[in-house]
Each structure stands twice: as structure tokens, then as C-alpha cells.
Amino acid sequence: MNPSKFTRREFLALVGGVTALSVTGLVLHPQSISAEVRPPGALAPNELFRAACLRCGKCVSACPHQTIRQNNERLPYIDGINGWCFFCMDCGIACPTGALRPVDPHSTKLGTAIIDRARCLAWTHLECHACYDQCVKLKQAITLDAQKRPLVDLKRCNGCGACVTVCPQSNLEGRSKEFGKAVALVAD
Amino acid sequence: MEKPLHSSPIEFDSTESFARTEADQKIETQPRWKLWRAGMTLLALIVITLSAHWNLGLGTFSAFGWGPLRIACPLGVAQVIAATQTFIPYLAIAALATVVLTMIFGRVFCGWFCPGRWIFNRGPRASKQPWGARGWIQTGILAGVIGVAYIFHNPLFCIICPVGSICRGALAVGTGESILPSIGWLSALVGTEWLSGRSWCRDLCPVGALYSRISALNPFIKPKANPAKCHPCNACVNNCPETLALAKSPDLSTCTKCFACVSACPRDAVEIRADKVIDFIGNK
Numbered sequence: 001m002n003p004s005k006f007t008r009r010e011f012l013a014l015v016g017g018v019t020a021l022s023v024t025g026l027v028l029h030p031q032s033i034s035a036e037v038r039p040p041g042a043l044a045p046n047e048l049f050r051a052a053c054l055r056c057g058k059c060v061s062a063c064p065h066q067t068i069r070q071n072n073e074r075l076p077y078i079d080g081i082n083g084w085c086f087f088c089m090d091c092g093i094a095c096p097t098g099a100l101r102p103v104d105p106h107s108t109k110l111g112t113a114i115i116d117r118a119r120c121l122a123w124t125h126l127e128c129h130a131c132y133d134q135c136v137k138l139k140q141a142i143t144l145d146a147q148k149r150p151l152v153d154l155k156r157c158n159g160c161g162a163c164v165t166v167c168p169q170s171n172l173e174g175r176s177k178e179f180g181k182a183v184a185l186v187a188d
Numbered sequence: 189m190e191k192p193l194h195s196s197p198i199e200f201d202s203t204e205s206f207a208r209t210e211a212d213q214k215i216e217t218q219p220r221w222k223l224w225r226a227g228m229t230l231l232a233l234i235v236i237t238l239s240a241h242w243n244l245g246l247g248t249f250s251a252f253g254w255g256p257l258r259i260a261c262p263l264g265v266a267q268v269i270a271a272t273q274t275f276i277p278y279l280a281i282a283a284l285a286t287v288v289l290t291m292i293f294g295r296v297f298c299g300w301f302c303p304g305r306w307i308f309n310r311g312p313r314a315s316k317q318p319w320g321a322r323g324w325i326q327t328g329i330l331a332g333v334i335g336v337a338y339i340f341h342n343p344l345f346c347i348i349c350p351v352g353s354i355c356r357g358a359l360a361v362g363t364g365e366s367i368l369p370s371i372g373w374l375s376a377l378v379g380t381e382w383l384s385g386r387s388w389c390r391d392l393c394p395v396g397a398l399y400s401r402i403s404a405l406n407p408f409i410k411p412k413a414n415p416a417k418c419h420p421c422n423a424c425v426n427n428c429p430e431t432l433a434l435a436k437s438p439d440l441s442t443c444t445k446c447f448a449c450v451s452a453c454p455r456d457a458v459e460i461r462a463d464k465v466i467d468f469i470g471n472k
Contacts, residue, residue, distance in 0.1 A: 008312070008382070011382070012379060012382060012383070014375075015375045015376075015378055015379035016375075016379055018371060018375040019372050019375045019376040021368070021372065022368045022369060022371060022372020022373070023372060025366075025369075026369065026372070048272070050341070050342050051268070051271035051272045051341040051342055051343070052268060052271070052272050052276075053343075054250055054251055054260070054264045054265070054268050054343065054346060055250065055264070055343065055346040055347060055349075055352055056247055056261075056264065056352075056355075057247070057248050057250070057352075057355060057356060057359045058246075058247035058248065058250075058251050060240060060359050060363060061239050061240040061243070061244070061245050061248065061359060061362070062243060062244075062245025063243060064243045065243075066243070066363045069363075070356060070359070070365075072369065073347055074346065074347050074352065074356060082364070090243070090245060093245075094245040094247070096247070096253075096258055096260050096279055096282055097279050098276060098278075098279070
């Protein structure tokens, strides 16, 4: 495009279009129903975490598995879609404000995985135990029932999100909710 | 009536085509400040993106550092301390490091590191500007931002901060997320800037306002017009992002040390006074 032909009106139209596009994306983006799962060692009530978080994104930058994402409020959260939490505490070490602190990896519980039985392949169609195979290596919180359908042991689950990462159901973000994964992380 | 500075949004800087009819040899003697500044900003953004991509955890402009060596945005730190109503010592030390750096180098963050320097401040300027009240407006916004954080127990400005949005975009590039939220918010701000005829960096930005207040304590790097050479032509005013008229020896606390005045001056009359630095080193 010739820069001299690029008028102010066209520039404003471009800027307004991009703004409208992103606002539309923001409105159509599916929001989680439950409270978001925070990275390990987050300050306990969500209000306190919200006050203490600088929104600098240092935890996102430090996370070795790119598990931590930023929501629209620029707060970090974990949903297990890009990767799961290894409890390495790099985010807690990197956090400049102490909103995330290094804690004992073995006793930390981020949240709980819940299985959407209407979406889960094992519950609707045929045998799939990807989440079971993954969880057996990590925490043994998912068990299979007599029909080889996965069940989450709410006591054992530490909310790392590995089952969400390996769930083969499609993850088309930006569509309606029935296109999501069959297992989701929910804060306690 | 001021002429609109940048007629085209594509054109990056008008210094190249402005008021340079005589003394062309000064281009060779002066460093190309605009290139250096753009390179520095680009380097900082690449460092942020790659540190997120390789999980180095260096952080962003809001908080940067490795291990215990940390600097942090003083406005963000002030908001967090106001929101939590708790004094966080190591966070305050990180902010103090930024304050000391600003006292040494002046408001260099705005001129050399902030990517907003390249996307804001390009629109047409409104003919009526609140020249006298600008400092008060900035101080009011600054106090309001910290007060809002105190009242709502939430550093709310950090959510909408354009510098933070750019950093979020850089992190999103590094980690494979969507950059649409950042781009959308920045384009909304740029559109507002163009429609209102104000400048975000000069008139509104509370981060820049705080850096200006700290930079008032900086005694070192100051552009001064050499009265022997200066024949007031307003080239410095028209090219300065903060509209400082060097011929009238203004208050230089808002100076971003971008040296656009040095590049723009047709008579090579702008000198960077570093006398105190030279005295300090003992070279003179």
C-alpha cells in the first residue's frame, strides 16, 4: 500500500475494525463456569491473589511447560490445555510479589479434574483411557470402572491437568462449549 | 496553530524530512539516535519473547530480572502495595532499583525501551492543549490510579496498562497464545488518541508521569540549546514527543532522552550537557 494514499479516515477505520474484532473475540470466547485454577503456591483467597498479583507475566515466562496462561484480567491460571503442572515451583521462585510462593510439591492441591460424561469417549462410545494411562504415571487418581470408564478420585487428584492435556477430544477454543475437552480442571 | 506532526501513520519519524536545508554534514557527526532507540526497543521485546519461549523466566517490562537481581515497574509496585495494604520488602527493593536507574539515566524507559513510544504520539495534535495544567492532570491520574488500587484491592491499571498489554502480546508470541487481546486494546487506545488529538505518552500515561517525577531528580543527561548557535526555529519543539522548547530552557523532567531534538536541529545547536558526569568521573 502506498503510504501517501493512506488517509486518516482509513487509519481510524482500520483501528476501529481491529478493536471491534477483538471485542467480538472477547465476548465469544468461552468462559469457565467455575473459579480458575491458580498456579501452585498461590495466595489463598482469590481476592488476596488478585490484589497481590502484579500481572507482570513472569510466571508465564518462567513455566518450563508453558502450562500457565493469562486470562483477560491478566491473572495467571492453569487449564492443562497446553501442558500440565509438574510442580517444579519455577513460577513461585520467579514471582516478584510473593503472590506465588514455592510450596511443597507433594502436598499441594491446585484443584480437581472433573469428567464430562456427555463428552467423554469412554462414557459415550467406546473404550478410551488416555487420561487413565497418563494419571497412572503421575498420581493414580483416575480409576477405571467395570466397563473401563474413567472415574476421578477426588481425594487423590491434585489438579495437575495432565488428563486435560492428553484428552483426545477436540479443543477448538473460541467455539461453543460442546467442542471442548471431556475433562476440565475446577478450583476447589 | 501547530501543524500536525505526522501526516501519515506509516511514517515512523519525521526528523528525516524536517527543516534540514543547511549544515548537512551534521548527520555524519551525530549518531543515528532513532535507529539506536528502535534497536533497543526491538531487542528488549525479543528478549521478553525468547525468555518466554525458552522458559528463562526473565519477565517483562513490569518485572524483569534473573534470580535475586530484579527490577520492577514502580507504578505496579505502588499499586500492589496499596492493594494488599502490606509492605512487601523485596518488591519495594526491586522498585527502588528502577528508581535509582531512573535517577541516573533519566526517563530513558519511555524513550528507549517502551514500545508505546513507536505506536502512540503519532496522531494529529489538537490545536488547544492544556499546557499549564498538564503536570497537574498527570499527577492526578497517577494519584487516582494508586487510589483506585487501594479502594478496590486490585491493581486495576496493570490490567489496562498498554506497556503491560504489549508485554502480554510478546509473552503470547513466545508461548503460542493469541495476541488478539493485546492488539485490540492497543488499537482502541491508538484510535482514542487520534480522535481526541491528545497523546497517551505525553498527556495521560501514569507510568510516564511517575518516571517524570523521578527523573526530576536526575542531574546528568540534559539537552541544552547552545545560545551561540540557536536561532529559535521550533524544530526541537515539533520533533520532541514531550513538546519541550529547548530555546526557552524548559523543565526537563519529562525529557525521555530520545535525542530527537539533537537529530532535528538544523543548526546543530542542541548539546547534551554531561558536565556533572565528566566531573564525577574526573576526566575534566
